[in-house]
Amino acid sequence: MNKQLRKAVIAGNWKMNKTPAEAAALIDEMKPLVKDADCDVVICVPYVDLQTALEKTAGTNIKVGAENCHWAKSGAFTGEVSAEMLTSMGVNYVVIGHSERRTYFGDTDQTVKDRVRAALDAGMTVILCVGEYEQQRLQGVTFEVVGSQTKIALGGVSKEELSRIIIAYEPVWAIGTGLTATPEQANEVNSFIRKTIEDLYDKEAADAFVVQYGGSMNAKNAEELLAKPDIDGGLIGGASLKAADFAQIVKAASK
Numbered sequence: 297m298n299k300q301l302r303k304a305v306i307a308g309n310w311k312m313n314k315t316p317a318e319a320a321a322l323i324d325e326m327k328p329l330v331k332d333a334d335c336d337v338v339i340c341v342p343y344v345d346l347q348t349a350l351e352k353t354a355g356t357n358i359k360v361g362a363e364n365c366h367w368a369k370s371g372a373f374t375g376e377v378s379a380e381m382l383t384s385m386g387v388n389y390v391v392i393g394h395s396e397r398r399t400y401f402g403d404t405d406q407t408v409k410d411r412v413r414a415a416l417d418a419g420m421t422v423i424l425c426v427g428e429y430e431q432q433r434l435q436g437v438t439f440e441v442v443g444s445q446t447k448i449a450l451g452g453v454s455k456e457e458l459s460r461i462i463i464a465y466e467p468v469w470a471i472g473t474g475l476t477a478t479p480e481q482a483n484e485v486n487s488f489i490r491k492t493i494e495d496l497y498d499k500e501a502a503d504a505f506v507v508q509y510g511g512s513m514n515a516k517n518a519e520e521l522l523a524k525p526d527i528d529g530g531l532i533g534g535a536s537l538k539a540a541d542f543a544q545i546v547k548a549a550s551k
């Protein structure tokens with residue numbers, strides 16, 4: 297597997313943080329620090345911050361994403377936002393299947409698949425999150441869990457569409473906990489995901505496919521994680537809210 301074939305992607309997931317004014321300040325601080333990045337830089341922000349983020353990042357190397365989208369184009373889905381609504385604003389990235397959505401808001405493998413379909417149909421690039429709970433890792437079913445999440449979400453996705461999907465392997469026990477998978481643990485699952493892509497599509501698709509790691513990646517541990525052959529970037533929660541820390545991770549991915 298050749299890491300050179302892939303451009304790393306560092307994506308921030310701001311979760312439910314930052315008002316528009318705070319978002320503007322954070323982006324202003326971040327812009328000069330990441331401007332020379334030799335990787336793709338994305339910030340996925342709350343819906344209310346999207347317009348500010350688009351305006352503040354215009355003409356820069358920072359791309360803007362949302363943190364979810366609905367599977368329908370429109371309709372009686374109070375509180376939801378469609379992929380078309382996002383692209384109409386100029387938002388082209390979206391996180392789908394984050395474990396917080398799966399755990400607290402009832403997202404299932406099937407609704408994740410439907411959201412992925414809607415996002416692809418709207419022309420978006422998807423950051424698809426997969427990952428096991430601690431108990432599942434302890435019981436030795438990590439590969440089964442991650443394999444089935446991956447296969448179900450990619451059901452009906454063509455090889456051509458696959459270039460607009462990134463998978464973020466995010467062990468749930470490592471998200472927001474300060475516990476990080478070891479580089480070996482993360483690389484093992486990322487490599488398994490790449491093999492799953494090869495089985496579903498082919499080696500060419502697998503070699504080109506970006507698999508991120510997410511789960512307490514920070515300015516200190518990023519370099520070691522990103523040095524692994526199957527870790528092609530990161531989905532960053534807490535550390536993406538601090539411009540200097542996020543920039544440090546971007547720098548590590550640019551090596």
Ligand code: PEP
Nearest residue numbers: 471472510511512533534
């Ligand atoms: C995330 O929200 O996707 C995440 C990885 O969070 P954190 O970096 O805070 O663990």
